[in-house]
Amino acid sequence: MELALSLGGDTPKSFLFLEKSSSSSSLHEKLMDSSKDLGFCMGLRKCSEDKSRKNKQRRSQDLKEGHVSKGSSDPMLQLDLLPFSPVSRDISSQLHFPWLTENIAGEPGPAGKVLDMNRRQLVAEETEEGAALSSPNSAISTFQVNFPIYRNGNKLLGKRECEGDHVERWGNSSSRASDEEDGSARKKLRLTKEQSAFLEESFKEHNTLNPKQKLALAKQLNLRPRQVEVWFQNRRARTKLKQTEVDCEYLKKCCETLTEENKRLQKELQELRALKSSQPFYMQLPATTLTMCPSCERVVTATSSAAAASAAAAANTTLTLAKPEPFPFSPAHVQAAS
DNA sequence: TATGAGTGTAGCTTTACCTCA
DNA sequence: CCTGAGGTAAAGCTACACTCA
Numbered sequence: 001m002e003l004a005l006s007l008g009g010d011t012p013k014s015f016l017f018l019e020k021s022s023s024s025s026s027l028h029e030k031l032m033d034s035s036k037d038l039g040f041c042m043g044l045r046k047c048s049e050d051k052s053r054k055n056k057q058r059r060s061q062d063l064k065e066g067h068v069s070k071g072s073s074d075p076m077l078q079l080d081l082l083p084f085s086p087v088s089r090d091i092s093s094q095l096h097f098p099w100l101t102e103n104i105a106g107e108p109g110p111a112g113k114v115l116d117m118n119r120r121q122l123v124a125e126e127t128e129e130g131a132a133l134s135s136p137n138s139a140i141s142t143f144q145v146n147f148p149i150y151r152n153g154n155k156l157l158g159k160r161e162c163e164g165d166h167v168e169r170w171g172n173s174s175s176r177a178s179d180e181e182d183g184s185a186r187k188k189l190r191l192t193k194e195q196s197a198f199l200e201e202s203f204k205e206h207n208t209l210n211p212k213q214k215l216a217l218a219k220q221l222n223l224r225p226r227q228v229e230v231w232f233q234n235r236r237a238r239t240k241l242k243q244t245e246v247d248c249e250y251l252k253k254c255c256e257t258l259t260e261e262n263k264r265l266q267k268e269l270q271e272l273r274a275l276k277s278s279q280p281f282y283m284q285l286p287a288t289t290l291t292m293c294p295s296c297e298r299v300v301t302a303t304s305s306a307a308a309a310s311a312a313a314a315a316n317t318t319l320t321l322a323k324p325e326p327f328p329f330s331p332a333h334v335q336a337a338s
Numbered sequence: 339t340a341t342g343a344g345t346g347t348a349g350c351t352t353t354a355c356c357t358c359a
Numbered sequence: 360c361c362t363g364a365g366g367t368a369a370a371g372c373t374a375c376a377c378t379c380a
Contacts, residue, residue, distance in 0.1 A: 210372080230343055233374070238341085240375090252354065 191231070195221050199228070203235050 014164055035258065077302055123286075191199070202209075218225040 012359080211372090229373085231341090232340065234343080237375070237377095277341080 189227070191223075195223070199231050199235070203232065207236055207239070208232065 198221055199217070202213075206213065209228065214225045214232075216230050217223075218228045221228070
């Protein structure tokens with residue numbers, strides 16, 4: 001639906017009624033909700049729309065090309081990767097994160113040389129469109145974990161879904177890209193246990209990835225960088241959600257504790273007020289006559305010499321009363337208690 | 339229910355272009 | 360006319376929130 005609105009007699013400006021789209025954001029929905037009574041709402045946001053368009057173009061390009069935008073000027077860095085032992089099944093013990101070896105880059109010696117050679121090799125590879133995999137013939141070949149992706153025809157399947165079916169290695173991005181091009185509904189890839197474990201371990205090291213890390217990880221897992229990026233985004237979001245829940249529980253308990261404490265203090269306050277009304281003389285004394293017990297952190301309102309003595313005892317002070325005093329909080333007592 | 343992925347948005351940096359002293 | 364500084368818009372990238380399937 002379109003509304004032509006003429007401003008100042010010039011070219012009519014068009015405003016679109018906001019219709020609820022299937023992919024509406026919450027803001028959009030809020031706008032819709034807030035505008036229900038009025039029947040329409042308008043938005044002027046050139047910059048954001050431009051950015052949205054830009055992002056859309058970038059994402060579609062990302063999908064087509066199967067890798068991150070070429071706009072990134074960060075040089076790729078090939079790193080020294082250790083082979084995965086086929087004997088051991090303990091993934092975490094075998095994990096090797098390329099970016100953790102960056103510290104050797106500046107060091108002279110074999111490691112630094114290997115790194116430098118690897119970097120040159122990767123730069124060479126980078127120039128080849130879609131050459132995400134390193135040359136198997138390279139003497140300093142890039143280690144790559146063989147994470148199989150199971151496919152059934154054009155559809156990507158999780159391992160469980162196609163157990164017993166034809167199993168083949170996912171040829172990097174090409175098949176995925178062709179999946180996207182058919183315009184069908186989004187297809188959901190299920191990461192293998194190995195891939196998930198690897199990503200989890202990576203997340204423990206860094207919960208955000210720089211482009212180099214992302215590319216290295218994608219390469220190792222035989223995933224598109226975008227998939228790694230999305231996984232980390234989701235992981236961060238869900239970690240934050242869990243943390244929020246934990247914080248909420250903690251604050252709830254704090255609130256309960258404080259409520260109890262507040263009740264107790266209110267009760268004490270009532271007692272003090274009752275005391276004040278029954279013995280107004282005491283309240284003419286300075287406030288320092290009320291002492292805080294260091295052990296139980298309660299205000300001690302001693303109304304007798306015995307109470308004052310117990311309070312003093314609690315405060316590890318000696319209070320000697322030779323004889324009953326008419327006023328338990330005489331200056332002498334105050335001095336003794338303090 | 340868990341999770342991979344799409345979308346919209348905002349913030350930041352880089353780059354190209356323009357103006358001016 | 361050339362040049363460097365400063366301003367600005369556009370582009371690019373990323374993180375995040377929300378959402379869907």
